[in-house]
Amino acid sequence: MRFSGAGLGRTTGSDHFNAFPVSIIICAHRAHKQLEYNLPFVLCQSYPEWELIVVNDGGDFATDDLLKNYQSAYPNLRTVSIEKKRTGKKDAIAAGVASARYSWLLLTDADCRPATTQWIWTMMATRSKTTQLVIGYSPIEKKIGLRNELIRFESLFTAIQYFSAARSGHVYMGVGRNLLYHKSLFSLTNLVPEHPSGDDDLFIQRVATAEVTEVCAEPAAWVWTDAAISWKTFFMQKMRHYSASRHYSLKSQTRLTLYFVSLGVFYAGIIMSLATGLTIPAITLFILRTTCMIPVFRTEANGGGQPDLQLKFIYLEPVYLLFICIQLPFLLFYKNHRFWN
Template sequence: MVIIALLIIWLLVVSIQLIYIFFIYSRTAFFRQPEQNVLDLGANSTSGSGVTIIVCARNELVNLIELLPLLNDQNYPDFEILVMDDRSTDGTSLFLENDIPHLQRVRFIRIDKEHEHVTPKKYALTIALKKASYPIVLLTDADCRPASDGWLSSMVAPLINSPKAISLGFSPYEHQPGLLNFLIRSETLFTAVQYFSLALAGRPYMGVGRNLAYRTSLFFANKGFYTHINVVGGDDDLFINEVATGQNTAVCLNPDTFMWSKPKETWAEWRLQKKRHLNVGKYYKPGNKFRLGLLTGSHVLTWVLALMVGLVVLVHKLQHHSFTTNEWLLLLIGTGIFVLRELGFWSIVGRISHRLAHTVHWASIPLMDLLLAFYYGLAGIETIFRRRKKRLYWR
């Protein structure tokens, strides 16, 4: 009975994975980006087409020197670049004051102090949205680089002369050698698979602040970051989690819209970044947490139970025990569905990776699948123990 129960549970979790792969992930794999001549739209639209690019930066002088000319040269008729200099001490202020007169679209605001009621990034963004000259904002970070001079026009295309209010973009990380970089790229790809696919399924739940556009009217109509103003992080995903709907959200898979980022180079830096992201996730809407929990839990259990089933088969062989007819039937069905799941994941996520800047090589998708299951499992365990420690400390 224990073996049968194990096999039935395995069948259930793998079946959940099949639903996600073939009915959710496939939406991104086979999505056709609507073709729009956005330059004509922007030039001919009488209102609502201007864009403010917002870059919040603290001690990012080296990156700003390289990034701002790339943003200033974007091919779009009506836009500005607003740099929020958040208490920088590396010469950023002098650079912005003296060295950018040739960048005619760039202006900046200096922030000199922190405010107790709000985290620094959210304060800077709130001020930026209040001071933005145009009704659409496009967010990125100082350590990012646009894939082309069509980044701006392609990212805001879904919002021009349209009821859409949010445009979700992709921000791949640069390829570097080593396991850490492979894990970062794998996790970035799979996160994109999830938020793009669920958005296309009418259940948007997050965006990435390195490449995200929305209307300022949406921000102020929903009181900005008010509900999570003291939470570290969440200026992108928590805000989108609150305001995004299936009707007001669009996705951008055009390669011109990609915003390349520099990855963390040490395990300590990356682990700190992931801790912040996991901390933010607990504030998601219940429905989003349920769907993501089901997705992640079934992913982890698919591999854990596969290893357990394999161990059971090995023990039976070593002990010369035989399976009953029902056990053999469930084992064959489970193995077949597991193989179908692996082939489906490989082909569909591999196709998405190909579309998203070849983030992970197609041949490495099975390794990515197993590595992410291991990573999500450890992250879940760490989160549970961290919360228990906090409760004990509070008492």
């Protein structure tokens, strides 16, 4: 697994492209407050022809009232209400896609907000003649505290991995907070019906190839979101993500496993060396690796809108690894049965 070449913040699009109409789809489940804050950022987009479809997953009355108020001022806002019949957001995505008037679909979530009014434009400009899927970048808003630092680090760390992998021809994941694809790619058969989470990752696993996929990490196309509000929420989010990764291809699972195993072996070796009195070799090895990693991480942290994390990598990486180790025993017995938010 590569830890360089993600190109976060890099300009890749063209000013000359066919500005096909776009359908933005937001799946919302009990998300009245999030929509109230974030919808204005979506509705102010500058693009020739587009619509916004908000799927009210579960038919929440507060959400329905809010959307009706917005519709009076924004005729391109359309709503779809569905009954919650099963876990996950597969039904909501399917309803949104079925209601879309246009062939290009741009997905985000209720708790997300585009960084600029050029979000649609920049994502669409990334396409080439063969592109059917564009993976976007979605950073976490900065707040005070270790939990926020760790969540932002994990999000950036993950983005570096899947962006660099995609740029090298191995497309294995993306985030539904910022994902553009052609309607022809969508099929209910491309969603794993027996798994309630990981819809976006598993969709990409089934349809994405290097030939039809581009990545867009330009700041104008970023979609910001908020960190989990508690350690428990973050813990459960990651449990859902890890459980979904069981459905990744063998190649993707092997790459990810080898990377994290090698990381674990490195830190275990450092701890064992310190415990057995090999202090100087342990410190030397740690300094050498850190010296090599910091310049790479600094570039991506600056490019990915998280400049304050560039030196915090020194302690956030082992904390992140410890967090994963704590989760491993729970993952063996984890049953993903909760509704998504």
